[in-house]
Structures are given as C-alpha cells and as structure tokens.
Amino acid sequence: MQNSKIIVLIAIFVLLGLAWRYLDQYRPRQMPVAPTVPLVEELLIADLSKNSQHPQTDSLEIQLKRINLLLNENKCLEAVPLLQKLLQKQVHPAFWVALGQCWVLENQGDSALHAFDQAQSLNPSLKLTSWIKKARQLQYEAQNMAHWESPHFSIQVEGQTAMIAEVDSLLLRLERSFDQLSLIWDFYPERKIYAVLYGKEQLLQGTLPDWTGALFDGKVRIPYEALVQHGAGIERILLHEVSHAFNHTLCTGNLPIWLDEGIAQIIDGTELNLTVLEEKLASYEDLQRSFVRQKDVREALRLYQTSLAMTRVLLDDYALGNWQEIRYILAEISKNNDFEQILMERWAISSADLYQQVQKQFSNGRF
Numbered sequence: 001m002q003n004s005k006i007i008v009l010i011a012i013f014v015l016l017g018l019a020w021r022y023l024d025q026y027r028p029r030q031m032p033v034a035p036t037v038p039l040v041e042e043l044l045i046a047d048l049s050k051n052s053q054h055p056q057t058d059s060l061e062i063q064l065k066r067i068n069l070l071l072n073e074n075k076c077l078e079a080v081p082l083l084q085k086l087l088q089k090q091v092h093p094a095f096w097v098a099l100g101q102c103w104v105l106e107n108q109g110d111s112a113l114h115a116f117d118q119a120q121s122l123n124p125s126l127k128l129t130s131w132i133k134k135a136r137q138l139q140y141e142a143q144n145m146a147h148w149e150s151p152h153f154s155i156q157v158e159g160q161t162a163m164i165a166e167v168d169s170l171l172l173r174l175e176r177s178f179d180q181l182s183l184i185w186d187f188y189p190e191r192k193i194y195a196v197l198y199g200k201e202q203l204l205q206g207t208l209p210d211w212t213g214a215l216f217d218g219k220v221r222i223p224y225e226a227l228v229q230h231g232a233g234i235e236r237i238l239l240h241e242v243s244h245a246f247n248h249t250l251c252t253g254n255l256p257i258w259l260d261e262g263i264a265q266i267i268d269g270t271e272l273n274l275t276v277l278e279e280k281l282a283s284y285e286d287l288q289r290s291f292v293r294q295k296d297v298r299e300a301l302r303l304y305q306t307s308l309a310m311t312r313v314l315l316d317d318y319a320l321g322n323w324q325e326i327r328y329i330l331a332e333i334s335k336n337n338d339f340e341q342i343l344m345e346r347w348a349i350s351s352a353d354l355y356q357q358v359q360k361q362f363s364n365g366r367f
C-alpha cells in the first residue's frame with residue numbers, strides 16, 4: 001500500500017512535469033491579451049482519477065479531481081480554499097501557480113503575487129512574467145482607484161472628478177449590455193464582471209496600437225477618452241467588450257481569436273465591410289494570432305472583418321442562426337480544448353475549410 005502511494009505520487013510529479021513542458025509553449029501572450037484560465041490546465045492534465053486504480057483511497061487524487069472540476073467551470077473562488085488546503089499537505093509549484101491564477105481571475109493582485117512568489121521560490125526557472133505583470137497591474141488598480149458595484153459589474157475608476165461623474169451612467173450602460181447578452185445566450189454569469197475606467201495613457205502603457213477603443217483582458221477596460229469621443233456610440237463598444245466577458249465565461253478553454261472577435265462583432269451589430277473584404281481577406285495564419293499586434297489600422301480592420309465573415313458563416317450556415325449551438329461549441333472547448341476536433345465532430349468541417357468557404361462565397365458575391 002505504501003509502495004503504491006509512492007508510485008502514484010511519482011506519477012503525479014512526472015505528469016505535472018510533462019504538463020509544464022507542454023504548457024510552456026502556450027504561455028499567456030503579452031499584455032493586453034487576456035490570461036484567462038488556460039494555465040490551470042496543468043491540474044486538468046494531472047487529473048489522475050480517470051487512470052488511477054485507487055480513486056477512492058487516494059485523497060490527493062480526489063482533491064485534484066474536485067479542484068479540476070471547479071477550475072473547468074471557472075469557479076475559482078470555490079477552488080481557492082481547496083488549493084490552499086492541498087498546499088498545506090502537498091507543496092508543489094504548480095499548485096501555487098494555479099492559486100495565483102485564480103487570484104488574478106478574482107482581481108486579487110496582492111494574493112496572486114504572493115502565490116507566484118511562492119511558486120518561483122520552489123522553482124526559480126518558472127516563467128510567469130505575463131501573470132506577474134498582470135497581478136502587479138491589479139495590485140496597482142486596487143491601491144489607486146476608487147471602486148463601485150452594480151448588480152453584475154464591479155468597476156474601478158481613476159480618482160479624477162470628471163471620470164467619477166461618468167460612473168453611474170457607465171454602470172447603467174454596462175448593465176444594459178449584460179441584459180442583451182443574457183437574452184442572446186440564455187445565460188446569466190454568476191460572477192460579477194470586472195471593469196475599469198481609465199485615462200488613456202494608463203491604458204495604453206505603450207503596448208497597444210492606436211486603433212483600439214476599449215478592450216477586454218479579463219476586465220472590460222474603457223478609456224475615459226472613448227466615453228467622451230463616442231458619446232452614445234459607446235454603447236456598441238461596451239456591448240462588444242462585455243460580449244468578450246461572456247465568451248470567456250462560457251468558454252474557459254482556448255477560444256480561437258477569430259471566433260471570439262466574430263461573436264463580439266455579430267452581437268455589437270458590426271456589418272461586413274465589402275470594400276475591405278473585396279481587396280483581400282486577412283491571411284488564415286494571421287487570424288490565429290493576437291489582433292492587437294497589428295499596428296496598421298486597415299490590416300487590423302481586415303482581421304476583424306474576416307473573423308466576422310467566418311463567424312457569420314458558422315452561425316448562419318452551420319448553427320442555423322441558433323446561438324445555443326455556438327454556446328455548445330464554447331462549452332465543448334472548455335472540456336477538451338480541441339476546437340478543430342469539436343468542429344469536425346459537430347459539423348464535419350475544419351476552421352481552414354470555413355476560411356476557404358468564406359473566400360469562395362465572397363468571390364461568388366454572396367455577401
């Protein structure tokens with residue numbers, strides 16, 4: 001019995017090691033791309049219960065399984081006490097990392113930094129740069145910004161009087177977009193959505209191209225200038241960004257960027273821009289990378305428009321206009337993280353096929 005326990009523990013460490021190596025290539029991209037939950041996958045991969053012959057007797061396995069289930073459903077707040085309990089018995093950098101990531105998702109910069117610090121003290125070669133940067137930003141926002149709550153949003157605002165004057169109407173507008181999205185998806189997220197109202201310099205921090213309006217990186221980030229500049233048009237921008245928040249609640253796995261942006265644009269009412277698409281579509285390869293890297297406004301528009309066209313074909317021709325079909329796809333990605341396989345099983349297509357169909361249908365003058 002003692003021996004079998006030791007073997008199970010060794011197996012856990014080997015699996016975690018493999019998971020680390022595998023996940024290293026998927027390290028979160030540079031800010032402001034959202035580190036959602038992907039790295040907690042190492043615990044999913046370490047879910048030994050399926051293969052274990054001692055699922056009832058090994059409490060470590062059972063704990064891991066329970067944590068995995070919660071993380072998979074994005075229930076970080078419930079996973080945190082279990083991770084903390086686990087760490088009292090079993091110290092491993094992966095558990096500290098998962099805990100830190102949970103704290104990031106829960107907007108707790110201080111606690112996240114502590115957890116990442118612990119992880120790195122156990123394994124100094126761990127690369128957590130993006131997560132630590134994100135946690136520091138959360139810490140800064142918690143220390144330097146005022147904070148308001150509405151039924152579905154928690155918003156932080158820089159302490160300038162002009163911005164604070166906007167908070168009430170901004171929260172109303174955010175709540176309105178929440179209502180619209182809940183109706184579309186027939187889904188009501190349990191957790192509040194975090195939002196920040198920024199001065200633009202603070203938002204940009206030299207990392208974003210000029211064409212971005214607001215953005216979603218785990219929090220809906222709204223530059224004060226966008227509020228002033230767009231007037232009533234800000235509602236569409238907010239709907240777009242809150243739509244990303246819904247997408248990443250419905251999908252806790254690796255949601256393809258083109259689908260994420262395509263859904264948000266269909267929902268915000270963006271129309272196809274024939275002039276841009278007639279020139280050419282964005283390349284299939286470029287659609288797989290973060291769009292904010294594109295500095296050229298026209299090329300950025302091409303990326304968004306191609307994403308819109310692909311998602312349009314997916315929704316209209318395959319999901320037959322039914323958002324619940326798309327919701328099913330998002331939920332499946334959360335389970336097995338293999339979008340191509342899901343697409344193939346559901347509709348017998350690949351995303352490359354979809355891209356080609358858009359190309360073909362577009363040259364036939366469908367749009």
Ligand SMILES: [Zn+2]
Binds near residue numbers: 260
């Ligand atoms: Zn977007």
